[in-house]
Amino acid sequence: MAGGTAAGTPSRSDRVLAIIGPTASGKSAVALGVAGRAGGEIVSADSMQVYRGLDIGTAKPSPEERHRIPHHLIDVADPAESFSVATYQSLARQALRAINCRGRLPVVVGGTGLYVRALLYDYDFSPPGRDPALRSELEEQAGSAGPPALHCRLRQVDPQAAARIHPNDARLIIRAIEVWETTGKPLSSTWGFLEPLYDALIIGLRLSRDEMYRRIDERVDAMVAMGLVDEVRRLVALGYTTALVSGQALGYKEMVGYLDGSTSLEVAVAAIKRSTRNYAKRQMTWFRREQGVVWLDGPGSEGGPLVDYILGLAAAKWGQSY
């Protein structure tokens, strides 16, 4: 059951300050600054920082930073696990509740749009999760008959979901059929108006495209200088592969190609930069339609003016000085 535990049931008066934005926008630094001065705790909304051992490549906060400010939803899964939004939603809601009970301010910071939205709104993840046997069967069919054939089948049981899922999007089609097969109910029956669940202030950090791409390039180079190659080598030695969800993380799947000798380091690094830029663009596509966001020009830094400005917004919203 997602979000069903008493500990995780949100109270509408629970406050949350969320900082969203593309990778390399400086949102983590701003969050540290804000949390430090407002007596806050950080709740990560990042689908890859949940995995232990993926540190440099996911730009995880340092041990020193995590010692200084409490962080949640980081290192909560083994890389061999398949973490999911539903689990995230449940755990993050519990964290928000607990932080509010302590009288502290939760600062949600993350680049995974779906995670942020699933936390802040009443997304319904009550249908059962994965059915691995059914999935592999459906994947096989998608491979042989093609995704449109599965889409046709979906249209018969859940026309609403079929209308919203493209005939070629095998992954989403499979999930919809999976829900139908395991519950007898259409996935679309869980869809509806999304209500916000918290007293939230949402800050979005944005950068010009040129600056965003430049910062990404610099950051990837910095990751390599910090030992990304060794980090990936270590994970590979432990038996983790790119077939895992965690193995699909940016910086990891590309670096494996260098470690197994199929590409040069230079080519691998260029591939990481390229796919990170692609990702940042997708993040912006998602975040642009997010409701109620106060957009600020980045990049952010821990001691910069954005921190003061955001604390001012928070003080005005909640009538208390931070």
Add this chain to the structure above:
RNA sequence: GCCGCGGUAGCUCAGUUGGUAGAGCAGCGGACUGAAAAUCCGCGUGUCGCCAGUUCAAUUCUGGCCUGCGGCA
């Protein structure tokens, strides 16, 4: 210097038996409720290296030139 193969979209290349050209990647826009750093969709005019010739018509044929790579000297 000679021989061979190239020079086409930002990049890698395909193609036009002569009627001015198309893929992948990049880029731009979008979708996305259990893998979401995933998955999927839409968008392609560029002196077809330069100059001249043949032709109704040349990026495509011919000649010259420039240039890259390989080989022989």
